[in-house]
Structures are given as structure tokens and as C-alpha cells.
Amino acid sequence: MATRIFLRGAITKRTVLFPPFLRSSISSSRNGSTLVVAEHENGTIKSASLSALLAAASLPDKDSSVSLLLAGSGPSLHEAASHAASSHxxxxxxxxxxxEAFKNPLAEPWAKLVHLVQQRGDYSHIIAASSSFGKNVMPRLAALLDVSPVTDVTGISDSHTFVRPIYAGNALSTVRYTGASPCILTIRSTSFPVSQKSVDSKSDKASISQVDLSTFNEDLDKSRFVSQTSRDDEGPDLGSARVVVTGGRALKSAEKFKLIEDLAKKLGAAVGATRAAVDAGFVANDLQIGQTGKIVAPELYLAFGVSGAIQHLAGMRDSKVIVAVNNDADAPIFQVADYGLVGDLFEVIPELLKKLPEKK
Ligand SMILES: Cc1cc2nc3c(=O)[nH]c(=O)nc-3n(C[C@H](O)[C@H](O)[C@H](O)COP(=O)(O)OP(=O)(O)OC[C@H]3O[C@@H](n4cnc5c(N)ncnc54)[C@H](O)[C@@H]3O)c2cc1C
Structure with a gap:
């Protein structure tokens, strides 16, 4: 595998070779077909999975076909299938x-399902979004297939050459996959943005077929679904929101973090948090943005009391406009901010809340 690394500012090149046993059978020509492993919710395909679909469609082979795999149970699964069939x-x-084995998002049965579908379909590529779900399922699938996945892809150069960030997003590496088939990818949905134009443009529907599960052997011993919780205040999805309001450790408590939630509500924005705020118990960890949290690239990112540690920047530096409020003029967040205000968030947010109109 050859790796090129682009550092911001200077450009550095580095070559890394895959061990010989991985430089095996696959040729660089693309033979065929791609399977997109999709997530769905309330009868529609999740936006991150539509991004995975756009990534699949951008693989350079005009004769290839794209299949989309959905699993679950009940009527919403079939609604989602119908949505998928006309989505691209x-x-x-x-x-x-x-x-029922796929009713809950358990990685083990899902990985086994995709493995089964791969054995029958012999796809050249299998793609999923780099969501919590994709990050859970795809490495297990790769282990079952004994191949090495290429994760967090942000660009596709050709069918086996991909761009992905390294060093917490400070460098981009171009990697060439020379392992055995299939090529397993997880893609960053922020790099394959879904617009109304890019989906819902299909007039005729793709065929919908049922996967024959008669040979599927569900192994219930290894994992068991316990529970799933979700926030009551249904704001926009953090991964695809146009505006994100993030709070850091400076918020001091879960009660005071409500200021961030109130502001987000007024702006119709999603709420985000730093790891320090999550670790301190102000909010649940699914709101964490950064290297070990979610990756976002909204049109507007508002950061309150966030220092701008490199691990946090890794999750939000691609935002189009970054606004930071911090009482320390030397805080690193100001180095990436388009607009910065040196001030106390406990004064700034109440003032903003007073001046902003109610969201209709
Ligand atoms: C392996 C690893 C992975 C990590 N992954 C992540 C990750 O995914 N996401 C992440 O966020 N972090 C991550 N971290 C942690 C990261 O290094 C930082 O510790 C964290 O981002 C700091 O959070 P913070 O900015 O809220 O807190 P702090 O660094 O404590 O910053 C608080 C900021 O608030 C300002 N402030 C204080 N009071 C006020 C006030 N009244 N008004 C305005 N400003 C105020 C301060 O000046 C300061 O800049 C990771 C660390 C490691 C080692």
C-alpha cells in the first residue's frame, strides 16, 4: 500500500508497503458490484447511509451495480425499503x-448477515457510513472475511485508491487497497454530503428482494440487547445538522448546560459537547464531538467555553463557519475560528437568547 500524506501548509510524502500476504489477489480493475449496508429509522434511510450510497455511486465504473442491504423487522423496514428503492x-x-434478529442494532448478527449476503453476491466493495453502527459492524465483517477494512474514507480517487485523515485530521493520507476482495470501506458522511438534488431523483424504482435467511444461524450467546435510550427533545441529528451549538467544560454542570440546549433550540440547531463536558456528566456521550466522538461539518458551528484541543478540532474543523466564545484570548479555538468573541459565556448566551427571535 502506498501512502501519500498531505500536511496542511507543507506537503510531505511517505510510502508504506502492505505486507506481501496482503498484496495478493486483487487487480486494480473494478469487477462489478457494490453492497451498501444501510441504516434506517422511522421508515426512511438515514442521511449517513445516503452518503454511503453517494460514495458507492462515485466509484468509477459505469457498468457496476449498487445493491443496498436493509435489515430489521416490522412495517417500518418495508417503508424504508420502498424509500431506498427510489432514492438514487x-x-x-x-x-x-x-x-427479529435485526430488530436491535447488535453488531454480531448484522456482521453475520452481511457475510452471508457477500457469500451469495460476491460484491467487489462493501460500504457503510462511519457511524457508531458502521464502526461496530464493519470491522467484525472484515474479520469474518479476513480482509483489512479502509476506514473513515473522505475521498475516492479510483476504485481502490482512497483518501482518509490521519493524525487526528492533521494530515490526509492517500491509500491504495491491494488486499483480497471485497474492499470494505467506511465513509465519513460529511465528505459525501446529501442534497435534495442528489437523492429522490429516481423516477423508476429499483427491485426489492427478500434475503433468504433459512441458513442464517443466529448466535444469541455472544451479545444481548439490553436497552436503548434517546433524548426526548428531538432536535436535528448531530451528524447532519446545518447548525451545531457546542458546550465545553466551562458550562460547569448539567443544569447550566441547559443554556446551550436553549440556544440550540432557538437556532434549530443540534447540541454538541466536548469530551470534558461528557466526562463531567453534563450530557450523554452520543453528543461528543471529536476524535473519539462524532465528526461534524455543519454550515455554522458555535463553540462556547471550548478550548480547542486537537482531539476536539478533529471532529469539527471542516465546519464552514466557526464561531467561538471563550474568556481566554489565547485559547487555541480562536486559531480555527472565523469569528471569535473574548467574553464570559454566562453573559453572552443569555444576551443571545434575549435578542434572538423565537424559532417558528
Ligand atoms: C485519546 C484522546 C481522545 C480525545 N477525544 C476527544 C474528543 O473526541 N472530543 C473532545 O472534545 N475531546 C477529546 N479529548 C479531550 C481533549 O484533549 C480535551 O481535554 C477536551 O476537548 C477539552 O474540553 P473543553 O474544551 O471542554 O475543556 P477545557 O480544555 O478545560 O477548556 C475549557 C475552556 O473554557 C474556557 N472558559 C472557562 N470559563 C469560561 C467562561 N465562563 N466563558 C467562556 N469561556 C470559558 C477556558 O478558557 C477554556 O478554554 C481526547 C483526549 C484524548 C487524550
Missing amino acids: PSISQVLVADS
Whole structure:
């Protein structure tokens, strides 16, 4: 595998070779077909999975076909299949696995399902979003198939050459996959943005087929679903929100973090948090943005009491406009901010809340 690293400012090149056993059978020509492993919710395909679909469609082979795999149980699965079938011209078929085994997002049965579908379909590429779900399922699938996944892809140069960030997003590396087939990818949805124009443009529907699960052997011993919780205040999804309001350790408590939530509500924004705020118990960890949290690239990112540690920047530096409020003029967040205000967030946010109109 050859790796090129682009550092911001200077450009550095580095070559890394895959061990010989991985430089094996696959040729660089693309033979065929891609499977997109998709997530769905309330009868529609999740935005991150639509991004995975756009990534699949951008693989350079005009003769290839794209299949989309959905699993779950109940009517919403079939609604989602119908949504998927008309969501993009590149989809040739939607595969539906309807079983109680996929009712909950457990990685083990999902990985086994994709493995089964791969054995029958012999896809050249298998793609999923780099969501918590994708990050959970795809490495297990790669282990079952004995291949090495290429994770967090942000760009596709050709069918086996991909761009991905390294060193917490400070460098981009171009990697060439020379391992065995299939090529397994997780993609960063922020790099394959979904617009109304890029989806819902298909007039005829792709075919929908049921996956034959008669040979599927559900192994219930290894993991068991316990519970799932979600926040009551349904704001926009953090991964795809146009505006994100983030609070850091400076908020001091869960009660005071409500200021961030109130502001987000007024702006119709998603709430984000630093790891320090999550570790201090102000908010749940699914709001964490950064290297070990979610990656976001909204049109507007508002950071309150966030120092701008490199691990946090890794999750938000691609935001289009960054606004930072911090009482320390030397805080590193100001180095990436488009607009900065040196001030006390406990004064600034109440003032903003007073001046902003109510969201209709
Ligand atoms: C392996 C690893 C992975 C990590 N992953 C992540 C990650 O995914 N995401 C992440 O966020 N972090 C991550 N971290 C932690 C990261 O290094 C920082 O510790 C963290 O981001 C700091 O959070 P913070 O900015 O809220 O807190 P601090 O660094 O404590 O900064 C608080 C800021 O608030 C300002 N402030 C204080 N009071 C006020 C006030 N009244 N008004 C305005 N400003 C005020 C201060 O000047 C300061 O700049 C990771 C660390 C490691 C080692």
C-alpha cells in the first residue's frame, strides 16, 4: 500500500508497503458490484447511509451495480425499503432481511448477515457510513472475511485508491487497497454530503428482494440487547445538522448546560459537547464531538467555553463557519475560528437568547 500524506501548509510524502500476504489477489480493475449496508429509522434511510450510497455511486465504473442491504423487522423496514428503492438512480436492487434478529442494532448478527449476503453476491466493495453502527459492524465483517477494512474514507480517487485523515485530521493520507476482495470501506458522511438534488431523483424504482435467511444461524450467546435510550427533545441529528451549538467544560454542570440546549433550540440547531463536558456528566456521550466522538461539518458551528484541543478540532474543523466564545484570548479555538468573541459565556448566551427571535 502506498501512502501519500498531505500536511496542511507543507506537503510531505511517505510510502508504506502492505505486507506481501496482503498484496495478493486483487487487480486494480473494478469487477462489478457494490453492497451498501444501510441504516434506517422511522421508515426512511438515514442521511449517513445516503452518503454511503453517494460514495458507492462515485466509484468509477459505469457498468457496476449498487445493491443496498436493509435489515430489521416490522412495517417500518418495508417503508424504508420502498424509500431506498427510489432514492438514487445508482441503486439496482434493495435487499431486505426481515427478522427479529435485526430488530436491535447488535453488531454480531448484522456482521453475520452481511457475510452471508457477500457469500451469495460476491460484491467487489462493501460500504457503510462511519457511524457508531458502521464502526461496530464493519470491522467484525472484515474479520469474518479476513480482509483489512479502509476506514473513515473522505475521498475516492479510483476504485481502490482512497483518501482518509490521519493524525487526528492533521494530515490526509492517500491509500491504495491491494488486499483480497471485497474492499470494505467506511465513509465519513460529511465528505459525501446529501442534497435534495442528489437523492429522490429516481423516477423508476429499483427491485426489492427478500434475503433468504433459512441458513442464517443466529448466535444469541455472544451479545444481548439490553436497552436503548434517546433524548426526548428531538432536535436535528448531530451528524447532519446545518447548525451545531457546542458546550465545553466551562458550562460547569448539567443544569447550566441547559443554556446551550436553549440556544440550540432557538437556532434549530443540534447540541454538541466536548469530551470534558461528557466526562463531567453534563450530557450523554452520543453528543461528543471529536476524535473519539462524532465528526461534524455543519454550515455554522458555535463553540462556547471550548478550548480547542486537537482531539476536539478533529471532529469539527471542516465546519464552514466557526464561531467561538471563550474568556481566554489565547485559547487555541480562536486559531480555527472565523469569528471569535473574548467574553464570559454566562453573559453572552443569555444576551443571545434575549435578542434572538423565537424559532417558528
Ligand atoms: C485519546 C484522546 C481522545 C480525545 N477525544 C476527544 C474528543 O473526541 N472530543 C473532545 O472534545 N475531546 C477529546 N479529548 C479531550 C481533549 O484533549 C480535551 O481535554 C477536551 O476537548 C477539552 O474540553 P473543553 O474544551 O471542554 O475543556 P477545557 O480544555 O478545560 O477548556 C475549557 C475552556 O473554557 C474556557 N472558559 C472557562 N470559563 C469560561 C467562561 N465562563 N466563558 C467562556 N469561556 C470559558 C477556558 O478558557 C477554556 O478554554 C481526547 C483526549 C484524548 C487524550
